[in-house]
Amino acid sequence: MTNFVNSLGIILFATLVYATPLLYGALGSCFSEVSGVVNIGIEGMMTAGAFTGTVVAYFTGNPWIGFICGGLAGAFFGMLHAIATVKLGADQTIAGTAINMLGPGIVIMLAKVLFNSTDTIPLTASQKIPKLFAGLFDTTTVFGRFMDNVFANYASTYLVFVAVVIVWFVFYKTRFGLRLRACGEHPQACETLGIDVIKMRFLCVCISGFLAGLGGACVTMTISTQFRPISIVGQGFIAIAAVIFGKFRPHGALLGCLLFGFCSGLKVVLGGSSGINMHLVSMIPYVVTVLALILFVGKSRVPAASGKPYIKAK
Amino acid sequence: MTKKKHILDIIAENRFLHILLSILLGFLVGAIFLVVMGLSVGAAYGRLISSVTSLKGFSYVIVYSIPYIVVGLSVAFSFKTGVFNIGAEGQFVVGSMAACCVSILCANVPKPLLIPMCFLAAMLAGAVWGVIVGFLKTKWGINEVLSMIMFNWIAFYLSNFIAGLPAIKSEGTAEATKNVSVNASTLLSKDLINRLGLAPTANWGILVAIAMTVLVWFVIEKTTLGYELKAVGSNKFAAEYGGISVNRSILTALAISGALAGLGGALQLMGMGTRISIFSSQEGFGFAGIVVALIGCSNPFGVLVAGIFYGALMYGGSKLNLEGVPTQLISVIVGTVVFFIAISIIFENLKRIRARAARNAEAAAIKKAEGQKEDKKK
Numbered sequence: 001m002t003n004f005v006n007s008l009g010i011i012l013f014a015t016l017v018y019a020t021p022l023l024y025g026a027l028g029s030c031f032s033e034v035s036g037v038v039n040i041g042i043e044g045m046m047t048a049g050a051f052t053g054t055v056v057a058y059f060t061g062n063p064w065i066g067f068i069c070g071g072l073a074g075a076f077f078g079m080l081h082a083i084a085t086v087k088l089g090a091d092q093t094i095a096g097t098a099i100n101m102l103g104p105g106i107v108i109m110l111a112k113v114l115f116n117s118t119d120t121i122p123l124t125a126s127q128k129i130p131k132l133f134a135g136l137f138d139t140t141t142v143f144g145r146f147m148d149n150v151f152a153n154y155a156s157t158y159l160v161f162v163a164v165v166i167v168w169f170v171f172y173k174t175r176f177g178l179r180l181r182a183c184g185e186h187p188q189a190c191e192t193l194g195i196d197v198i199k200m201r202f203l204c205v206c207i208s209g210f211l212a213g214l215g216g217a218c219v220t221m222t223i224s225t226q227f228r229p230i231s232i233v234g235q236g237f238i239a240i241a242a243v244i245f246g247k248f249r250p251h252g253a254l255l256g257c258l259l260f261g262f263c264s265g266l267k268v269v270l271g272g273s274s275g276i277n278m279h280l281v282s283m284i285p286y287v288v289t290v291l292a293l294i295l296f297v298g299k300s301r302v303p304a305a306s307g308k309p310y311i312k313a314k
Numbered sequence: 315m316t317k318k319k320h321i322l323d324i325i326a327e328n329r330f331l332h333i334l335l336s337i338l339l340g341f342l343v344g345a346i347f348l349v350v351m352g353l354s355v356g357a358a359y360g361r362l363i364s365s366v367t368s369l370k371g372f373s374y375v376i377v378y379s380i381p382y383i384v385v386g387l388s389v390a391f392s393f394k395t396g397v398f399n400i401g402a403e404g405q406f407v408v409g410s411m412a413a414c415c416v417s418i419l420c421a422n423v424p425k426p427l428l429i430p431m432c433f434l435a436a437m438l439a440g441a442v443w444g445v446i447v448g449f450l451k452t453k454w455g456i457n458e459v460l461s462m463i464m465f466n467w468i469a470f471y472l473s474n475f476i477a478g479l480p481a482i483k484s485e486g487t488a489e490a491t492k493n494v495s496v497n498a499s500t501l502l503s504k505d506l507i508n509r510l511g512l513a514p515t516a517n518w519g520i521l522v523a524i525a526m527t528v529l530v531w532f533v534i535e536k537t538t539l540g541y542e543l544k545a546v547g548s549n550k551f552a553a554e555y556g557g558i559s560v561n562r563s564i565l566t567a568l569a570i571s572g573a574l575a576g577l578g579g580a581l582q583l584m585g586m587g588t589r590i591s592i593f594s595s596q597e598g599f600g601f602a603g604i605v606v607a608l609i610g611c612s613n614p615f616g617v618l619v620a621g622i623f624y625g626a627l628m629y630g631g632s633k634l635n636l637e638g639v640p641t642q643l644i645s646v647i648v649g650t651v652v653f654f655i656a657i658s659i660i661f662e663n664l665k666r667i668r669a670r671a672a673r674n675a676e677a678a679a680i681k682k683a684e685g686q687k688e689d690k691k692k
Contacts, residue, residue, distance in 0.1 A: 040400075080653070089663055090656035093398060094608050098653035101605070105645025106347075112640040113351050233595050237463045244460040279475035286464040286471075293456050302457070311663070 009149035011265035019261030020157045024215025025239030026253035028208040035204035036184035036305040040096035043236025044103025045074040045209045046216030051107035053217025054120050054227040057127045070217025071210045078209015086201045089309035122226040129156045129221045156218040167250040184303035187310045263288045332658035340651035358639045362630040373512040379625025380519040381582040385603030386621050387530050388574035390612040395567035396547030401462030402575040403600025404469035405440035409576025410583045411473045412439035417498035428497045440576020444568035452561040490591040500584045517585035531614040
């Protein structure tokens with residue numbers, strides 16, 4: 001029983017750690033996709049955020065300034081994507097591919113210039129994003145240790161859950177959200193109602209980049225304390241997958257990210273203790289995602305106007 | 315009445331010009347970065363050019379470009395048929411591993427038999443990987459981009475798992491497979507390589523890549539199958555109405571695309587690589603294939619040239635650190651090239667806008683003339 005509770009605590013901790021950056025990226029992806037712009041550049045935007053967040057935190061000593069700057073770096077690449085796809089009507093997949101090359105390319109080059117290495121210098125404890133409720137629980141008892149694992153978590157994790165609620169509220173309970181969703185379904189109809197589709201989409205893609213940037217920053221500013229070229233390896237794509245999994249809804253994406261995080265947590269516990277092959281265990285999150293799709297989720301409806309550049313009639 | 319073509323119209327109609335312009339802009343942006351970092355543009359680009367123009371350098375470029383061309387063809391084929399094969403990475407990995415296993419398990423089979431066996435195994439594995447995704451899509455309506463991303467990672471860990479199996483794992487301490495049997499190697503003979511002064515990994519895989527280029531072009535442009543797949547790619551509803559089975563087309567397209575990516579894996583392994591190591595991160599061949607297909611405008615011959623160009627950048631880029639220039643400069647250049655290719659659509663839009671303006675002006679003139687007539691009547 002003690003073992004089980006301990007393991008469960010570790011699994012839940014790992015779930016949150018894995019899910020947090022994915023969730024930021026997924027919320028970003030939601031904004032972009034729902035407004036009608038495919039954004040496969042999330043990965044590149046996360047890399048930019050991961051680097052910028054760590055570097056700014058390192059030089060200013062303040063994790064929150066770093067965190068926000070990570071978001072802004074993501075937003076910058078979001079803006080590039082928006083200029084290409086929304087303003088100039090470029091193919092969204094091609095532009096996203098370009099972002100995925102430019103983001104890592106530029107930041108790793110900057111790392112070499114600033115630190116003479118592809119890795120940044122590790123952050124000290126005070127430069128990292130702080131943990132909330134650390135030391136609140138008595139870790140000598142089994143229950144306390146469990147609570148400590150689950151609730152004494154990084155502030156960025158708490159923040160992302162708040163963000164999910166906010167995004168859900170914005171999408172479904174505000175006029176802005178209604179317009180945003182309409183832009184992704186029928187931009188022509190929006191335009192006749194006097195909504196500036198171009199402006200809406202531009203804004204949404206920038207927000208998308210900002211959130212992805214935050215996601216990147218919380219990879220390198222929490223568990224890991226430095227940016228390395230392998231800091232962001234596929235999280236952006238998993239975030240996109242989580243959004244498709246969640247049928248392009250923020251609360252659906254939350255479920256997708258948590259499922260993925262949970263399986264990754266399972267991997268940590270199983271990989272450490274049992275005799276099962278590590279590589280097979282690592283496969284679990286991906287296999288489970290596919291199975292969940294077949295069994296529970298099924299067909300995912302893409303926003304009707306997604307992927308199509310919107311060109312004003314006149 | 316023949317009007318002289320406006321310069322913008324000429325630019326708008328010529329895709330090749332767009333690509334060329336994008337490449338120039340890519341190098342320009344790269345140069346700006348170099349200047350900002352305080353590095354010599356001449357030294358960096360000079361090294362880039364000098365390292366790929368010697369015979370030995372160029373043979374390296376060709377060796378590098380073989381997998382890029384074939385995976386590029388795979389992605390280009392998928393673009394033509396309306397699927398975005400972001401799963402080429404996984405298909406490449408399983409193809410490579412299939413070829414590796416066949417070559418290790420059948421090491422003593424004579425060369426003329428073993429090489430085709432490896433190719434076939436790789437193509438089969440890649441095709442299966444593609445068809446699984448297609449099946450998920452046609453049977454359960456699961457978004458192919460999502461399942462491809464998952465299957466890329468499943469392939470990654472599957473390859474790592476197989477590399478650790480006793481029959482496949484290297485006898486030493488290396489975290490890798492045994493070496494590929496010499497009977498499965500596509501390397502040119504040592505003698506020839508030394509005599510011509512080529513790269514030590516020079517191999518005849520490029521001939522396969524060229525053959526595949528011609529074959530893909532033939533299938534897309536000259537066969538009923540290619541016609542059907544293209545029809546589904548451009549408008550699946552119209553194609554279905556015309557009596558083409560959309561689901562079967564998607565499966566066929568993914569099988570062919572997957573087989574090509576798998577073959578790319580085999581060519582890379584049997585030429586340049588000697589064994590498969592346990593991966594720590596994705597190799598990125600699938601991603602490179604997407605870039606090559608985009609630069610090559612999804613045209614098979616375009617992909618051939620783009621693959622060699624990409625190979626040149628990759629090989630030349632690996633020599634950049636001799637000048638103290640970060641290798642990532644290449645990512646920035648290629649990223650910029652792809653970015654400008656994406657927005658080169660503005661030329662076409664400009665053309666449309668100009669045409670509309672001309673039409674409007676004409677309409678206004680007619681209206682005006684009619685108005686004058688009415689005035690006269692009054």
